Amino acid sequence: MSSYHSQYVVLGDHPAARSQALAHVPIQAGCALFSEEALVTTLFSTQKGLRCDYCHASSTQTRLLKCSGCASFWYCNGECQTKQWNAHHRRICKALNRFTASPDFQTLSESEAVDALLLSQFISQLFPKDDFGELVESGLLSTFLDLLPARHFDIPPLCRLKSAKPVPQELLTSIYSRFGNNNFVVHSHLNAYAHGIFPHASRFFNHSCDPNAVARYIINQSQPIKLEIVALRPIAKGEEITIPYLDPALSFETRDVALRSNYGFKCRCSLCEFSRKIQPAPPVPTGPLLSAIEEELREHVFALAGDTIILDIKSHPHDMSSLPQGLYCLFDPSYLPAISETFSKCSHEGQYEKAISTGVTLLALYFVIYPSNYPQIGMLALELAKTAWNRIVATDSSDEELLNGTKSYLRIAGQVLRNFGKEGDEGGPLEELDTLTVLLEKGDSFRRFHSLGFLFCF
Numbered sequence: 001m002s003s004y005h006s007q008y009v010v011l012g013d014h015p016a017a018r019s020q021a022l023a024h025v026p027i028q029a030g031c032a033l034f035s036e037e038a039l040v041t042t043l044f045s046t047q048k049g050l051r052c053d054y055c056h057a058s059s060t061q062t063r064l065l066k067c068s069g070c071a072s073f074w075y076c077n078g079e080c081q082t083k084q085w086n087a088h089h090r091r092i093c094k095a096l097n098r099f100t101a102s103p104d105f106q107t108l109s110e111s112e113a114v115d116a117l118l119l120s121q122f123i124s125q126l127f128p129k130d131d132f133g134e135l136v137e138s139g140l141l142s143t144f145l146d147l148l149p150a151r152h153f154d155i156p157p158l159c160r161l162k163s164a165k166p167v168p169q170e171l172l173t174s175i176y177s178r179f180g181n182n183n184f185v186v187h188s189h190l191n192a193y194a195h196g197i198f199p200h201a202s203r204f205f206n207h208s209c210d211p212n213a214v215a216r217y218i219i220n221q222s223q224p225i226k227l228e229i230v231a232l233r234p235i236a237k238g239e240e241i242t243i244p245y246l247d248p249a250l251s252f253e254t255r256d257v258a259l260r261s262n263y264g265f266k267c268r269c270s271l272c273e274f275s276r277k278i279q280p281a282p283p284v285p286t287g288p289l290l291s292a293i294e295e296e297l298r299e300h301v302f303a304l305a306g307d308t309i310i311l312d313i314k315s316h317p318h319d320m321s322s323l324p325q326g327l328y329c330l331f332d333p334s335y336l337p338a339i340s341e342t343f344s345k346c347s348h349e350g351q352y353e354k355a356i357s358t359g360v361t362l363l364a365l366y367f368v369i370y371p372s373n374y375p376q377i378g379m380l381a382l383e384l385a386k387t388a389w390n391r392i393v394a395t396d397s398s399d400e401e402l403l404n405g406t407k408s409y410l411r412i413a414g415q416v417l418r419n420f421g422k423e424g425d426e427g428g429p430l431e432e433l434d435t436l437t438v439l440l441e442k443g444d445s446f447r448r449f450h451s452l453g454f455l456f457c458f
């Protein structure tokens with residue numbers, strides 16, 4: 001039975017979305033204001049054998065044991081295996097391989113395949129007896145069926161369950177209609193790796209592309225994965241708490257289509273209303289004109305000295321009403337993916353100077369698009385700090401401008417990622433942040449960075 005914990009949130013009415021989560025008390029930035037253990041989860045196929053199917057512990061932390069029945073489920077110990085077996089696996093273990101090898105399953109996309117397995121597991125979990133006459137004795141199904149359904153969906157194929165009777169079709173339809181707009185994509189260090197059902201969190205939190213909270217996932221060995229909702233900024237008593245159902249940096253067109261077709265609503269957040277107002281965004285120029293616009297963007301967001309030193313973030317770069325009109329063209333759907341790719345490619349290939357200048361422009365754009373403390377801002381600032389560090393080491397430079405820039409990127413990364421907190425597997429961004437902080441301190445003390453011999457891999 002899934003239960004949730006929160007002393008910070010209450011449900012209130014919402015004119016368009018039925019209910020909304022309201023702050024019951026003033027909430028501080030970084031506060032984990034809501035938590036819930038997963039009812040059931042399914043790993044992406046690429047994660048099979050790399051994580052425990054029950055608690056998601058990584059194979060780098062613990063030796064995994066294979067289910068001797070299906071050889072497709074992996075566990076860190078007998079406890080996880082028994083819990084999963086009793087919850088649902090005993091009903092699908094035998095038929096699993098035939099199901100995943102079937103043409104019906106093979107033609108599904110990765111996401112559909114994960115949901116087909118999730119549905120099979122969930123149905124199996126709902127009926128603990130081999131006869132579908134008896135539902136599990138709890139509020140589990142009623143909580144789930146109380147969620148709002150999506151309008152468009154096709155029922156995926158279902159693994160044959162060990163049972164005397166077929167699963168009632170109405171029940172299948174009813175449950176699956178709530179998958180697409182209610183289930184969560186589970187991530188570790190912000191990399192998606194599973195789908196999961198957290199019915200109470202689904203019941204509470206509405207979407208905004210300009211949210212004041214985000215979800216993170218906590219792995220505890222032999223326990224179901226836990227979702228926590230973390231405040232990005234201080235939230236006043238009575239304010240609605242919203243989370244992003246999709247990445248706010250996706251183009252307006254992509255968000256609008258996905259929110260309408262998968263979730264059945266038109267988003268009225270400030271980012272969407274701004275994007276509607278400037279539709280279609282002016283085309284992005286090329287050459288020196290684009291360089292001048294990018295410089296204007298950096299100056300709009302950062303107090304700069306020189307090309308790459310961020311001294312400080314100017315106030316409210318995310319306030320769209322203060323955005324100069326000349327920057328509207330940067331909302332052209334092609335711009336952000338292109339500049340992201342250039343940054344990533346140049347970082348990988350050691351073209352550090354270009355990587356840093358592109359990365360600073362991209363970071364400025366992130367500050368405009370995302371609300372403050374949005375974790376992706378921290379991840380990008382960390383990548384930028386690592387790139388700048390690699391440049392320092394590769395050139396054995398003790399150039400003040402480069403050093404100060406690296407420290408600035410690291411400071412931004414630290415502020416944002418520490419607010420988000422630890423997520424998923426051991427290590428990850430918080431550990432890299434600490435490593436880089438120590439390296440910079442050490443290097444600073446004797447100004448011979450090259451001798452530290454430490455390059456980050458991307």
Ligand SMILES: C[S@@+](CC[C@H](N)C(=O)[O-])C[C@H]1O[C@@H](n2cnc3c(N)ncnc32)[C@H](O)[C@@H]1O
Nearest residue numbers: 016017018019148181202203205206207263265
């Ligand atoms: C995960 S549920 C959110 C909880 C929902 N408010 C409820 O009462 O159960 C997702 C559904 O809530 C509604 N919803 C969520 N965010 C919304 C928004 N910003 N505007 C309008 N409807 C929204 C949509 O119907 C969506 O499919």
